[in-house]
Amino acid sequence: MGVSLKDTVIKPIHSEGPKFIGIFAIVSLILFMLWEPLGVIGLGLTIWCYYFFRDPVRTVPMGPNLVVSPADGLVSLIEPAVPPAELGLGDAPLMRVSVFMSVFNCHVNRAPVAGEVTVIGYRPGKFLSAELDKASEENERNGLVLTMDDGTKIGVVQIAGLVARRILCEVTEGAQLGRGDRFGIIRFGSRLDVYLPEGTAPKVSVGQTMISGETVLAVLDDPTPAIAREV
Structure with a gap:
């Protein structure tokens, strides 16, 4: 049809x-x-x-160990970084993938993996441009930890931007989310950070266009990184 x-x-x-x-x-x-x-x-x-404010239906890929993008937008950063302290993921750097959402992107946020919301940590802060690296540390943010059935933990952080002044998290601790399930929205223009567990490499490149709930961001326990794309 x-x-x-x-x-x-x-x-x-x-x-x-x-x-x-x-x-x-x-x-x-x-x-x-x-x-x-x-x-x-x-x-x-x-x-x-x-x-x-569009909230389109998304086709979530099936298969074990897939991590999907939590946001529409462009991959702006891929680098090791210490997760926010409020997530309780330790003080060792984990691979962080940042997806920047412009004011023209869909801003509904989706769970990168299926699991239980075991931590929700909010921290007030500044409203710097979400494209800046220091926005992860200095801007207002709201983080979630999703714990999978096997104990694997994925951190996902909503970060306010220069225009965004409202982070909305629509789940509570203890909620069970499926891969690609909606968990919140940010208005207007912002960023999502995903912290991957040790031993998992991103399958995306900086500058790549992401579709929330559909684009495969990583495969758990697969350390093979994406092949850099020609610009």
């Missing part, structure tokens, strides 16, 4: 979206009453707001 034009244009939206879309629409209406060109600009921003 082919994809209809309606399905291409009209997307499901996150529950956070309607109130913001409504505000944008009301402001646009007022702008139209004041001066039509301003109203056109407002209409464009309203459409952007609608697509910002």
Whole structure:
């Protein structure tokens, strides 16, 4: 069955979206009453707001030991880093993969693996550009630890950005998540960090486009890194 034009244009939206879309629409209406060109600009921003809060259905890959991207966007950093202290993952560096979400990406966040949410740690902070390396340490953040059935732990951290001023985590400690399940959203423009366990190498490269819940980020216990792509 082919994809209809309606399905291409009209997307499901996150529950956070309607109130913001409504505000944008009301402001646009007022702008139209004041001066039509301003109203056109407002209409464009309203459409952007609608697509910002889109929450499309994703096809989660099947197979053992797969780690999928928790966010749409571009891989901005791949490097060893000490996980945030509040996650309790130790003080030894783990391989960190950062996915930067622009204001045009879908911002619904999804679980990279199936497991129990054993830790949720929030820390207030700054609102530096999420593309900067120091944003992982200095920006407002909310981290989760997902513990798999075999005891393997994966850390995933929501990081606020220059424009983002609201991190929303929709799960609590003790929740059971499947791979690709939704767990939160950040508005507007931000970043997700994933901390892989020792002995696991990323299967992605810096600059690669990621699709939340679909792109395979790593295979657990596979130390073979991705082959660097030509730019």
